[in-house]
Amino acid sequence: MAVLAFAAAASAAGCGGDDSAADQQEVEQVAIRFGDAFARSDGRTICEDLLTAELRESVEVAGLTCEQAIRESAKAVRRPKLEVLGSGVDGDRAYVTVRSTAQGQEPSVDRITLKRSGDEWRITALNTGEELAPDQKPEVSKPTPLERTTPGD
16 A cells, blocks of 8 residues: 555564553554644654654665655555554554555555654554564454544545
């Protein structure tokens, strides 16, 4: 899915387990903020507030700044939406399973991985579903109910 494609080359970090409901809600909110910012082509919010420094650097390898890479990726996607299906937290690592859709594209189920950085969660990798072992694949049959999806209709 193009919503997550710009960082598909970033290395994956799998995690699982259970932690506090507050942490789980926080990591889901980071994913929602990412989806909202991407739908607005807001590379600044994504790069400065949501991604780890390592992921920003990996995005910039192509010769574009992180913000430019986000804007270029967003231009290619019409009416993107990101829906949180579930999440898991294990200490200072977490994942969020999302379904991303965009006009004219097949829906995609992916995993966003995060790590705690100080008192906040930051995205370490996007579109990590392909790098996961079969027993680590997101379980989309048991979604976490969430009312909000990204704007764009």
